[in-house]
Amino acid sequence: MIALSVNDFFTNYAESLSLLWLAGGTGSNRILLDPHQKLGNVGYLNLIHPHQIQILGPYELAYLEALSEPEYLKTIQRLFENSNLACLIIVDSEHIPADVKYHADHYQIPLFISQLSGESLMSSLHATLAKHLSARITLHGVFMEVLGMGILIMGGSGTGKSELALELVSRGHRLIADDAPEFYRIAPDTIMGVCPLGMTPFLEVRGLGVLNVQALFGDRAAKKEENLRLVVHIEHMTSQRLQTIDRFQGDYRIRRILDVDIPEICLPVAPGRSLAVLLECAVRNHSLKMQGYNAADDFCAKQQQAMREEQS
Numbered sequence: 001m002i003a004l005s006v007n008d009f010f011t012n013y014a015e016s017l018s019l020l021w022l023a024g025g026t027g028s029n030r031i032l033l034d035p036h037q038k039l040g041n042v043g044y045l046n047l048i049h050p051h052q053i054q055i056l057g058p059y060e061l062a063y064l065e066a067l068s069e070p071e072y073l074k075t076i077q078r079l080f081e082n083s084n085l086a087c088l089i090i091v092d093s094e095h096i097p098a099d100v101k102y103h104a105d106h107y108q109i110p111l112f113i114s115q116l117s118g119e120s121l122m123s124s125l126h127a128t129l130a131k132h133l134s135a136r137i138t139l140h141g142v143f144m145e146v147l148g149m150g151i152l153i154m155g156g157s158g159t160g161k162s163e164l165a166l167e168l169v170s171r172g173h174r175l176i177a178d179d180a181p182e183f184y185r186i187a188p189d190t191i192m193g194v195c196p197l198g199m200t201p202f203l204e205v206r207g208l209g210v211l212n213v214q215a216l217f218g219d220r221a222a223k224k225e226e227n228l229r230l231v232v233h234i235e236h237m238t239s240q241r242l243q244t245i246d247r248f249q250g251d252y253r254i255r256r257i258l259d260v261d262i263p264e265i266c267l268p269v270a271p272g273r274s275l276a277v278l279l280e281c282a283v284r285n286h287s288l289k290m291q292g293y294n295a296a297d298d299f300c301a302k303q304q305q306a307m308r309e310e311q312s
Contacts, residue, residue, distance in 0.1 A: 004033040004132055006087050006110045013128050018115035019089070023101040027108035032086045033132060041086075042125045044118075047078055052086040053125065054079070056100075057118045058093050065097070076100065080107040087111070091118040131192075134184040137258055142203075143181035143193045143226070145174040147283050150193055150226035152181065152262075155234040159269055162205045164234065167276040169203070169213050174223040178203045183228060185258045191228040200224055230286050231255050231264040232279055242268060248296040 007028035010019060032052060041052035045060040064072060079085070080103045087110040090096060096113065104111035114121050141154040142165040153161050162178065169175055177195030186192045201214035201222040213221045245251045251266040265282050267275060285295065 003031055006030045006032050009087075010110070010112070017121065017124055017128065019112045020114075021110065022090075022096065022104070022113055023111040024087070024104035024107070024109045026105075027087075027110050030086045030108075030110065033129065041084075042122065042129065045079070047075070047082075050079075050082045050084050052084055054085060054088050055118060055121065056088060056090045056093075061090075061093055061095065061097065073099070076103055080104070080109055085109055089114055089121065091116065091121050131184065131186065134186065135258060136182055136184040138180050138182050138196070139257070140180060142175070142179070143177040143195070143228075144168060145176060145223050145226045146280065147173070147287070149229045149283055149287065150176070151279070151283060152193065152228055152231045153234065153279070154231060155269075156236075159234050159236065160275065161234065162203060164275045164279065165203060166205055166211070166213075168279065169217055169221050171276060171280075172220075174221060175203055175213050176200060176223050176226055183257060185260060186227075189260055191258055191260050191262070192225055193228045194225045228257070228262060230283065231262055232282060233264060233266045234269050234275060235266060237268040237270075248300070 005028065009032050010021060010028075013019070014021075042055070043051040043053075044055045044057065045063075046054070064075060067075060076099055088100070088104065089112045090100075091114050101111060103109070116124065139152065139154070141152050142161050143150065143152050144165060145151070146168060153164060155161050165175060165178065176193060177200060180196065181193050182196045183191050183193045201212045203211050203213050205211060245266075245268075253264050253266075254261045255264040256262070263286060265286070267278050267282065269275065288295070
C-alpha cells in the first residue's frame with residue numbers, strides 16, 4: 001500500500017464521495033494514510049481522540065455555535081492545531097461557518113463539503129479507505145465480465161488470450177483489464193479486479209496493435225471493476241496431457257489468490273475449437289454448479305437409473 005495524500009484522495013474519490021473543496025487548498029500534500037497505518041481514523045468531531053478525517057454535521061456545528069465566543073474560538077483553534085488532522089468534511093448542512101473556512105486556510109487544512117448524508121459518507125469513507133489499505137496483486141491475463149461474472153483468462157504467450165477477449169467483446173461481453181489486471185480483497189471470500197491507471201478500454205491484439213474496444217463497440221464494451229469468480233486457463237495440450245482430463249467433470253482445480261480459493265478450469269487450444277463458445281459454456285456451467293447442479297453427477301445418476309430399470 002502506497003501513501004495516500006489528501007490531494008490523491010480528492011482526485012480519486014471526489015466523484016464517488018460527492019466532495020467539493022471549499023478551503024485549505026495549500027494543505028493538499030497532507031498524508032491521509034501511510035503504509036504503516038491502520039484503518040479507523042474517520043469519525044464525527046472528536047477533540048479528545050481526534051480523527052484524521054473529522055466530519056462536521058448539523059449537531060457538531062450547532063454545538064460549536066452554542067459556545068460562548070471565547071470558548072468557540074478556543075475550540076476551533078484546538079481542532080485545527082491538532083497535528084493528526086488531515087482534512088475536514090461538512091455534511092448535511094448548507095451553512096459553512098466563516099471561522100471554519102478562515103482557519104482551514106490559515107492552518108492549511110483541506111475543508112470539503114459532501115452532498116452525501118453523514119451516514120452514507122461514513123460508510124463510503126470506510127469502504128474507500130479499506131480498499132486502499134487492501135493487499136493487492138497483479139496477475140498476467142485478461143480480466144472480463146462474461147454473462148455478469150468476473151472471469152480471468154490466463155495462459156502462456158501465444159495461446160490467443162487477447163484474440164479470445166476480442167471475440168467475447170464482439171459477442172456482447174465486457175473488457176475490464178488487459179495483460180496486467182490488479183486484484184484486491186474486499187471481503188473474506190471476495191476479490192475485486194480492476195484495471196490499473198484507468199486503461200480499461202484498451203486491448204492489445206497481435207497484428208492489429210492496441211484497440212480501444214469502447215470506441216469500437218460502444219460504452220457497454222468496457223467496465224471498471226468486477227468480482228473475480230472464475231479463472232479460465234487456456235493452453236496448448238499434448239495428447240498425453242489431454243488423456244489426463246476427466247471426461248465427465250472436466251479439468252477443474254482451485255487457484256488460491258490473496259488467500260481466497262477461486263475455481264479454475266483449463267480449456268485446451270486446438271484448431272477448429274471455438275474458445276469463445278467453450279468459455280461461455282464454462283461460465284454457464286460454473287453458475288449452475290454454484291446453484292448446486294452438476295451435469296456430470298446428474299448424467300451418472302440417470303445412467304445408473306436406466307441400467308437398474310433395464311435389469312428389472
